[in-house]
Amino acid sequence: MRSGISFELSIGGHQRLRAVVADPKSPQKHVWRARIILLSADGFGTSAIMAETGKSKTCVWRWQERFMTDGVDGLLRDKSRPPGIAPIAADRTAEIVRLTLEPPPHEATHWTLRAMAKMAGVAASTVQSIWKAHGLAPHRWRNFKLSNDPAFVAKLTDIVGLYVAPPAHAVVLSIDEKSQIQALDRTQPGLPLKKGRGATMTHDYKRNGTTTLFAALNVLDGTVIGQNMSRHRHQEFIRFLNRIEREVPKEKAIHVILDNYAAHKKDKVRAWLTRHPRWTFHFTPTSASWLNAVEGFFAKLTRRRLKHGVFRCLVDLQAAINRFIAEYNVNDAKPFVWRADPDDIIAARNRGFQMLESIH
16 A cells, blocks of 8 residues: 555454445445455555556555545545535626616627626626526517407307317318418529438529418318419409319308408408308407418428428429328328317416506
8 A cells, every 4th residue: 555554444344345345236436445445455555456446546545545534434425525616696696687687788689698798797607507597598589469359259269169169061161371482492402411411402592483372271170272373362262262162062061260361351252252151251360360270281381391492483382382282181181179278368368468558
């Protein structure tokens, strides 16, 4: 052993260390520490102990010295160490939280980590941990829009009723238009996906025209009727209604959920409804397009087929949309299930208006 280190292993200590080594549940760090002391008591030199345990010379000396001063108990615990960086004071934490809740004094809409760290005189990592502990995320914004429709409750109840309990011998359709879908071609071909590298696409593009997709989602089975149109007027809307009229069995009543777009309420559209008495329109409240089930289909279409698509002409775009609808109807269509409680929606809207009134 190193000069200055000497100890004698008692019978009781020897038994305790042997038990630690023999116990399969002992932590490995306790096992090799016990072996160092046992080998030392048996007269092995430092080099031999290093070879037997696979530990360095300084490690062997350290635990011999620990045993000399603290005995077996010293081998079975780790020394507590003071933190390298003292925790930030509570008053400084409170000040950072207070500043975060206020607009920054410089020309910016919100605080950033580095801006707050510079202002508070602490590290950016400290600001990050404080924000995380207090649930603050100044860089995140949530969009909202409260419906001012005076008939909000009645329209909401009517539409949710169609989703939850559709009328007998009727078809419930959610209809909307996705306008200005661009046929975008890239200026250079991108590279395909490969191991270790994602697919690439140029940031610039060429426009090859636009199309408008009229779509009707059958709430009962989830299938979609879609038709591409060059424009987005009431004339095209009536053409789409005529197509649905031809495809839906004559004995079925048709209930349509749609938004308040002006083309849906034109006089010619109203006249068309008069000539087709089996049709009933149910308009969503203003600023409440989320009530329209077909919006979910539009989101899937955009995310899966349009966002990263390359279309060299308008015909390519329209053909891709038609193929997506056909594939969706075969593989992904399923009945639309409404799960939200209308009372919860109404209560949330009321809380939103109360919050706006309290601000002003």
